[in-house]
Amino acid sequence: MNWPYVNEAGKLFEEHCDVLVVGGGLSGCFAAIAAAEKGKKVILLEKGGISRCGSAGTGFDHWEMACTNPGCKVSPLEMTLALEEEQDYYSNAIGHYIEAKDGWDCLQDIERWGGKIRDTEDEFKGAAFRDEKTKLLYAYDYESRYTLRVFGTTFRPAIIQQMKKLGVRIFERTEATTLLTNNNTASGVLGFDTRSARITIFHAKSLVLCMSRPARIWLFNGDIPGLSEFRPFQSIGTGHAMGYKAGMEFTMMEKSIRGEFSAYGRSFPPYGTGNNHNTWYAATMVDSRGVEIPYVDRDGNILKTVEERYLPAKGQKFFLKGGVIDEPKYEWRGPETLPFDKLMDMGYKLPFYADLSSMPEMERKAIWGLMVGEEAKTRIPVYDNYNKRGFDPSKHLLQSYGTGWQSAAFLEQERQLFGAPGGMMHDWNLETSIKNVFAAGDSLYASDCAGFACTSGRWAGKHAAVSADKDYEAVDMDYVESEKERLLKPLNNEDGLDWRELNLAISKAMQNYCGGIKCDDTLKQGIDLITSFKKEQLPLLKAENPHELVRIHEVSDILEVSEMILQASLARKCDSAPLSFKRSDCDPSKQKEENAYLVISKKDDQIKTYYKPHRFYGDIEEGYRSHEVK
Amino acid sequence: MMKDFTYHKVSSSTVSIHFDEDKCIGCNRCVEACQIDVLMPGDKTPKVIWPGECWYCGACVMECPIEGAISFRHPLMNQARFISKEELNK
Numbered sequence: 001m002n003w004p005y006v007n008e009a010g011k012l013f014e015e016h017c018d019v020l021v022v023g024g025g026l027s028g029c030f031a032a033i034a035a036a037e038k039g040k041k042v043i044l045l046e047k048g049g050i051s052r053c054g055s056a057g058t059g060f061d062h063w064e065m066a067c068t069n070p071g072c073k074v075s076p077l078e079m080t081l082a083l084e085e086e087q088d089y090y091s092n093a094i095g096h097y098i099e100a101k102d103g104w105d106c107l108q109d110i111e112r113w114g115g116k117i118r119d120t121e122d123e124f125k126g127a128a129f130r131d132e133k134t135k136l137l138y139a140y141d142y143e144s145r146y147t148l149r150v151f152g153t154t155f156r157p158a159i160i161q162q163m164k165k166l167g168v169r170i171f172e173r174t175e176a177t178t179l180l181t182n183n184n185t186a187s188g189v190l191g192f193d194t195r196s197a198r199i200t201i202f203h204a205k206s207l208v209l210c211m212s213r214p215a216r217i218w219l220f221n222g223d224i225p226g227l228s229e230f231r232p233f234q235s236i237g238t239g240h241a242m243g244y245k246a247g248m249e250f251t252m253m254e255k256s257i258r259g260e261f262s263a264y265g266r267s268f269p270p271y272g273t274g275n276n277h278n279t280w281y282a283a284t285m286v287d288s289r290g291v292e293i294p295y296v297d298r299d300g301n302i303l304k305t306v307e308e309r310y311l312p313a314k315g316q317k318f319f320l321k322g323g324v325i326d327e328p329k330y331e332w333r334g335p336e337t338l339p340f341d342k343l344m345d346m347g348y349k350l351p352f353y354a355d356l357s358s359m360p361e362m363e364r365k366a367i368w369g370l371m372v373g374e375e376a377k378t379r380i381p382v383y384d385n386y387n388k389r390g391f392d393p394s395k396h397l398l399q400s401y402g403t404g405w406q407s408a409a410f411l412e413q414e415r416q417l418f419g420a421p422g423g424m425m426h427d428w429n430l431e432t433s434i435k436n437v438f439a440a441g442d443s444l445y446a447s448d449c450a451g452f453a454c455t456s457g458r459w460a461g462k463h464a465a466v467s468a469d470k471d472y473e474a475v476d477m478d479y480v481e482s483e484k485e486r487l488l489k490p491l492n493n494e495d496g497l498d499w500r501e502l503n504l505a506i507s508k509a510m511q512n513y514c515g516g517i518k519c520d521d522t523l524k525q526g527i528d529l530i531t532s533f534k535k536e537q538l539p540l541l542k543a544e545n546p547h548e549l550v551r552i553h554e555v556s557d558i559l560e561v562s563e564m565i566l567q568a569s570l571a572r573k574c575d576s577a578p579l580s581f582k583r584s585d586c587d588p589s590k591q592k593e594e595n596a597y598l599v600i601s602k603k604d605d606q607i608k609t610y611y612k613p614h615r616f617y618g619d620i621e622e623g624y625r626s627h628e629v630k
Numbered sequence: 631m632m633k634d635f636t637y638h639k640v641s642s643s644t645v646s647i648h649f650d651e652d653k654c655i656g657c658n659r660c661v662e663a664c665q666i667d668v669l670m671p672g673d674k675t676p677k678v679i680w681p682g683e684c685w686y687c688g689a690c691v692m693e694c695p696i697e698g699a700i701s702f703r704h705p706l707m708n709q710a711r712f713i714s715k716e717e718l719n720k
Contacts, residue, residue, distance in 0.1 A: 001638060002636065049662045049664060051662065057687065058687050195667075222682075223642055224682045225683055226666065226682060226684045227686065232687070233685040234665065234666055265707075274710075353718070376687070379688060380689075380691045380692055381702065385688075385703070395715060396712040396714055396715070545635035546635065
């Protein structure tokens with residue numbers, strides 16, 4: 001069939017701006033708005049359509065660590081220190097402190113722009129999680145009130161309207177392919193139009209990279225590739241790949257965890273099965289006989305009421321619960337159902353179910369309707385779809401699968417960059433090791449969730465604006481020409497390989513050579529194999545149109561990131577539990593010196609690694625104070 | 631001069647959305663909302679060209695101005711089971 005869009009392959013265009021934001025998810029939008037508010041000329045590039053793009057384009061249900069909200073009883077510093085210790089100091093304390101300090105400001109911004117952050121219609125009047133004066137709705141720990149339930153489906157239209165109002169120029173369907181630098185300083189980005197194939201040099205004085213994190217590394221299915229990962233299909237870590245190629249420093253890239261979400265086989269649609277975690281906390285769970293599975297406090301005492309599931313233990317100031325925190329240490333452990341093995345010993349029968357019907361009405365409505373409904377990928381895929389299938393939360397029980405609550409059954413080698421994985425190394429300005437290149441959201445190491453994305457985006461956008469008071473850096477036109485050739489070449493490979501074959505080969509290679517247990521020999525074999533894919537197979541890929549070209553550019557980026565993961569894994573010689581990193585040839589003598597951030601970068605094909613101590617960011621409050629842009 | 635672009639439907643074992651030709655007004659808002667670009671504008675309704683690349687976010691249905699013009703379903707293997715309380719106690 002004939003392509004319905006204009007064909008501009010081979011054409012080169014140029015655009016100029018002060019601040020270029022790459023990626024139109026939450027962090028990118030907040031960065032663009034913050035820079036535009038400072039009076040800068042801002043361009044934002046988005047690979048998809050702007051209306052509902054990003055991981056939270058269709059919504060999000062809870063905003064964590066909003067420690068300055070009027071009801072919160074935990075200070076930003078207390079929260080940041082708790083996370084630091086909980087994550088064994090592989091925690092992004094810079095990002096988390098900014099999140100804890102600025103989250104409430106961002107929420108109020110969203111409200112001013114037209115988003116809904118309160119129960120303005122009094123739907124939850126009288127509920128234990130509602131503050132009657134402010135109409136704010138809290139989640140998880142109803143006592144300390146640091147996490148808010150929000151109406152995230154309303155956010156995106158409001159945010160986009162605000163960007164347009166401020167004159168941000170939005171280039172949709174534009175894939176950023178290449179980071180352009182001059183003397184290790186940002187000069188711009190190459191953009192590829194995903195419909196016309198036009199290539200544009202976006203000249204910028206400073207950049208904010210907001211392209212989330214790599215995916216489709218270990219998990220890939222050629223038949224239904226869109227279900228391979230948790231995040232949007234085309235969100236595969238291009239920011240990481242372009243940064244790595246340009247010499248940027250990354251950290252914690254050796255961290256990966258056993259898969260949790262990949263709905264092509266071993267798990268179900270996110271939030272769509274019976275469970276009592278995250279969005280579904282604290283659903284009542286029953287076994288196949290209808291016997292309720294008890295919740296216990298951190299000391300193992302059985303909780304008798306639903307209300308107690310939302311309260312800290314006696315003498316405990318607050319508990320940690322939500323996105324990235326799964327099984328916190330004793331100090332911050334909240335109420336939880338008994339461990340699975342114990343339940344089996346006690347004679348509970350599979351399968352288990354989530355039973356919202358026996359919960360108080362307000363709690364039921366908060367889970368089914370507010371959380372499931374407002375959370376990403378739930379409004380249509382879970383809430384509407386299940387309702388249409390006849391699901392009634394006051395009558396029905398929703399099944400849980402597998403042997404745990406996640407309704408997933410992954411193998412050790414089926415891994416994901418999940419649970420606060422690695423990313424771009426940065427300083428207090430959220431500036432990367434490349435001058436005037438800032439980053440936000442899940443591009444940053446050990447990041448997670450919507451509140452983190454918005455607050456880090458805003459912070460990075462302000463700093464990018466300050467740094468844009470300078471001249472443009474020169475662009476190396478020879479490099480642009482070579483990139484142009486690389487990006488379009490697959491159009492000439494008529495009998496070449498399908499991109500899916502190479503993505504499948506990468507995922508199998510990574511499962512084989514960089515799986516749950518690593519060692520020098522397999523990692524080196526993995527590097528050889530990935531290098532051979534890059535040299536021998538990548539040039540063979542074929543495309544008939546710009547859509548397929550984008551898929552090929554992505555596979556190229558996945559190869560780049562896979563190499564970085566293998567190299568980082570090779571550099572770390574000793575096991576590390578906090579990094580879920582295990583070796584068969586572990587060298588315990590390295591344990592002490594390696595208890596730090598492994599920083600990796602590449603220059604002229606030479607890999608450079610070094611260790612940066614935990615808490616390299618110094619005093620947290622002082623760091624924030626001295627780097628805050630008013 | 632570059633050659634002309636062509637495309638064809640890339641088949642997949644599952645398709646997430648279906649259009650009701652009688653209801654769809656052909657406004658293509660779904661085409662613009664899809665961040666993966668799995669849809670192409672069509673004669674009567676948009677066409678799902680890359681069904682396998684869908685990540686099942688439902689943005690197309692959210693942005694559709696006509697109730698019921700697009701129906702969404704999960705692959706059969708991902709249709710989680712639910713039962714009534716009475717059934718459980720039988």
